[in-house]
Amino acid sequence: MTAPVTAADPAPSRPRRRPPRADARSSAGLRDALTIAAVWLLLGTVTALVRPDFLSTQTLLAVTFTMAVAGVLAVSQGLVVISGGLLDLSLPVALILSAWVTVSLLGAGLPTIVAVLAGPLTGAAWGLLNGLIIVYGKLNPIIVTLATGFGGLAIMLVLFKSAQIPSGSELRAFGLGRTLGLPNVFWPMVILIVLTGLAVAYTRWGRRMVAVGGNAVAAKARGLSLPRTRLAVFGGAGAIAGFAGVLFCSVNPSFTPNAGAGFQLIVIAAVILAGISLSGGKGNFLVLLLSVGFLSTIPVSIAFFGLPPAWSLVFQGGLLILAVGIDGYRMRRSAR
Amino acid sequence: MTVDIDAGRVPLTRRLLANLNGPVGSIALTLAVTLIIGAVWVGPRYFSASNIEIVGTSIAIPLIVGVLASFALLAGVVDLSIGSMVGFGAVAFNQLVGAGMDPWQAAGLTLLTGVAVGAVNAYVIVGLGAEPLAVTLGMLTLLRGLCQAIVIEAPPTTLVEPLYDLTQGSIGSFPTLLLIAIGLTLVAAGFVGKTRMGRAIRAVGGDARAAGRVGIPVARVRVIALIVSAVGAALGGILYVGQLASASNILGTGLEFQIYAALMIGGYSITRGGVGNPIGALLGLLVVGAITNILNVQFIDPDYLDIIVALILLGAVLLDRIRGGDSFE
Numbered sequence: 281m282t283a284p285v286t287a288a289d290p291a292p293s294r295p296r297r298r299p300p301r302a303d304a305r306s307s308a309g310l311r312d313a314l315t316i317a318a319v320w321l322l323l324g325t326v327t328a329l330v331r332p333d334f335l336s337t338q339t340l341l342a343v344t345f346t347m348a349v350a351g352v353l354a355v356s357q358g359l360v361v362i363s364g365g366l367l368d369l370s371l372p373v374a375l376i377l378s379a380w381v382t383v384s385l386l387g388a389g390l391p392t393i394v395a396v397l398a399g400p401l402t403g404a405a406w407g408l409l410n411g412l413i414i415v416y417g418k419l420n421p422i423i424v425t426l427a428t429g430f431g432g433l434a435i436m437l438v439l440f441k442s443a444q445i446p447s448g449s450e451l452r453a454f455g456l457g458r459t460l461g462l463p464n465v466f467w468p469m470v471i472l473i474v475l476t477g478l479a480v481a482y483t484r485w486g487r488r489m490v491a492v493g494g495n496a497v498a499a500k501a502r503g504l505s506l507p508r509t510r511l512a513v514f515g516g517a518g519a520i521a522g523f524a525g526v527l528f529c530s531v532n533p534s535f536t537p538n539a540g541a542g543f544q545l546i547v548i549a550a551v552i553l554a555g556i557s558l559s560g561g562k563g564n565f566l567v568l569l570l571s572v573g574f575l576s577t578i579p580v581s582i583a584f585f586g587l588p589p590a591w592s593l594v595f596q597g598g599l600l601i602l603a604v605g606i607d608g609y610r611m612r613r614s615a616r
Numbered sequence: 617m618t619v620d621i622d623a624g625r626v627p628l629t630r631r632l633l634a635n636l637n638g639p640v641g642s643i644a645l646t647l648a649v650t651l652i653i654g655a656v657w658v659g660p661r662y663f664s665a666s667n668i669e670i671v672g673t674s675i676a677i678p679l680i681v682g683v684l685a686s687f688a689l690l691a692g693v694v695d696l697s698i699g700s701m702v703g704f705g706a707v708a709f710n711q712l713v714g715a716g717m718d719p720w721q722a723a724g725l726t727l728l729t730g731v732a733v734g735a736v737n738a739y740v741i742v743g744l745g746a747e748p749l750a751v752t753l754g755m756l757t758l759l760r761g762l763c764q765a766i767v768i769e770a771p772p773t774t775l776v777e778p779l780y781d782l783t784q785g786s787i788g789s790f791p792t793l794l795l796i797a798i799g800l801t802l803v804a805a806g807f808v809g810k811t812r813m814g815r816a817i818r819a820v821g822g823d824a825r826a827a828g829r830v831g832i833p834v835a836r837v838r839v840i841a842l843i844v845s846a847v848g849a850a851l852g853g854i855l856y857v858g859q860l861a862s863a864s865n866i867l868g869t870g871l872e873f874q875i876y877a878a879l880m881i882g883g884y885s886i887t888r889g890g891v892g893n894p895i896g897a898l899l900g901l902l903v904v905g906a907i908t909n910i911l912n913v914q915f916i917d918p919d920y921l922d923i924i925v926a927l928i929l930l931g932a933v934l935l936d937r938i939r940g941g942d943s944f945e
Contacts, residue, residue, distance in 0.1 A: 367749070417934050418943040420887045422749060423880070424930065430873045431926025437919040496945055506945050545757045548750065558747045588768060593761025600754030601740055608746030 309564040312555040316567065320574040327581040334584045341463060345531055346576035348465040349375075352524035353543055354550040354568050355476050356517040360421070361551055362480065363513045364493035364560035370410060370425040371547060372540025373432035374518050378402040378525030379535065380436065383445045392450045399526035400519040406432070407518015411511040436537035444534040455530025465527045470569065472520070477565035489513060494561025545593075546575050549600040557607055575599070642935055643882050643899045646928065650906045658913050665789035667909065672794035675905040677783075677855050679797040682875040682897050683804050684848025689879060690808065691841040692821035692889025693741055696752040696872055698849040700759035701733060703868030705853025707763045707771070710863035714772025719779065723854050730850030733759070734843035742838045749886075756872070767865035779858030793855065804894040817841065821889015870922075877925045878904045881932040888942045903928070 556563030
């Protein structure tokens with residue numbers, strides 16, 4: 281477990297909106313992790329008590345398949361949030377657009393490596409587009425990505441109605457395969473989360489990004505370029521979302537432009553549950569593994585309880601409300 | 617607030633010019649451009665009575681929902697859940713009436729669920745201090761899930777006569793509901809601009825701390841604004857049942873984007889309170905309605921609507937920022 285990342289304490293020259301909370305947060309990451317693990321375990325235990333067949337390979341596969349794409353997207357969203365970019369509401373577009381470009385190139389007969397690299401490139405281009413509008417328009421990221429999210433979905437609906445990955449392609453074979461009993465696509469997600477967690481906590485680049493998120497004014501005063509950081513974060517987060525698109529199309533034989541919408545809430549909920557606060561500047565990426573796993577288990581548990589799938593939306597929505605409520609309450613208490 | 621007092625001494629013409637320079641002016645210009653494009657491209661039938669009626673009917677309910685949701689924006693707390701709340705209100709009302717309940721009772725119960733949803737939003741946002749956007753995104757998903765959990769098979773068809781007359785009737789060539797919605801807009805504009813309470817709401821959205829220091833009950837204003845927003849959406853749902861005589865589980869999906877885009881085009885901000893005027897909301901929705909209509913009449917893929925709205929929205933917030941509105945960093 282890496283040390284919880286906290287913004288560098290800025291010089292106390294001007295009145296700050298957020299109080300310093302470096303010491304108050306030192307054990308928060310661990311506490312978040314333990315809480316989520318406990319709730320996850322509780323959910324699994326209750327479901328297994330009601331339906332003993334819940335503890336099966338099928339469940340494990342269902343949960344890990346969902347985790348793979350949601351986890352990579354959560355890293356992308358987490359980077360935007362921790363760097364003070366508020367939220368990227370257009371992630372579903374980055375995901376599906378990249379998946380579409382990848383399967384289109386595969387369908388055109390291009391080598392797998394080209395198609396797989398095109399996914400992250402498409403995502404990066406999309407992220408940079410958002411970043412350029414945000415930085416040079418000096419506009420709020422939430423408004424910009426709300427607009428590009430809906431506009432982008434509409435563009436995709438004009439471009440294609442449904443896309444299929446060629447069934448004989450290597451990428452599809454990779455998506456169907458397993459390593460160590462778990463889906464192949466699960467492992468890149470785990471590696472990405474661990475690497476990002478380490479990079480954010482221990483590299484100069486990561487520290488700077490968190491510093492910008494914690495207090496942009498202080499970071500600027502210390503000579504960090506806000507526009508460059510924003511562009512880098514939105515571009516990089518877009519590339520990661522594009523990578524999620526590659527994983528997504530390898531496990532979904534066909535998809536529509538709307539297919540990304542289902543990830544929007546689960547990803548934001550996972551980021552907030554993991555303690556990556558919407559106010560920026562703090563959070564631990566390793567906890568994402570737990571929060572994504574927990575949220576991905578909900579739909580499977582719902583199915584085992586015999587409830588219609590719509591109930592997982594109800595529970596995930598309720599959980600997000602609960603999580604941001606707790607987050608807000610903690611912030612308010614630490615502000616006193 | 618001193619601006620309002622001074623405004624009385626400035627000549628009327630100069631006040632009108634000052635207004636034209638603001639967000640309401642640029643949205644009026646956008647509307648004019650849209651109408652000219654419609655006139656040139658579609659021809660005279662664009663302004664025929666039947667076409668005006670179609671546009672009027674299509675924007676009446678979003679206008680009612682939007683004007684009531686605009687109070688939350690003014691108070692600085694955005695409520696993203698209105699699209700799903702419209703859907704949930706419609707589904708609840710339709711199912712209750714379909715099950716044989718008296719329509720008045722059903723409408724009362726539906727509005728009460730609006731109060732409950734608004735109160736939950738308000739408790740988490742105002743009571744616990746959570747980010748409004750994230751909370752109401754959760755509520756948006758939760759309510760959509762409930763819609764899908766309730767309506768699994770084909771929803772019942774309901775015909776409530778007084779509601780049908782209200783939503784489908786017209787006075788001359790103007791739909792009754794549109795006249796009611798415009799009336800509501802004007803009342804809201806007067807309330808926000810001229811009354812003490814309206815100014816209090818704007819103050820809360822503009823600078824909550826300063827508003828608190830001068831004795832305005834910030835928490836109470838925001839709680840009431842969030843409840844009004846959710847009840848308005850529930851009311852919109854009931855009206856949709858009157859218009860469509862049924863309610864599917866996807867009704868209202870994405871409506872929040874079109875309403876908030878229209879509100880932002882009309883001068884509101886979803887990230888900062890205290891700015892915007894209900895008249896701007898009316899003009900913004902007219903622009904969206906007029907563009908939708910051009911696309912419909914010309915048989916153009918309706919998907920282009922969201923692309924155009926997104927571009928206009930970005931243009932509008934950029935213009936507002938250049939004028940000295942809130943800038944990010």
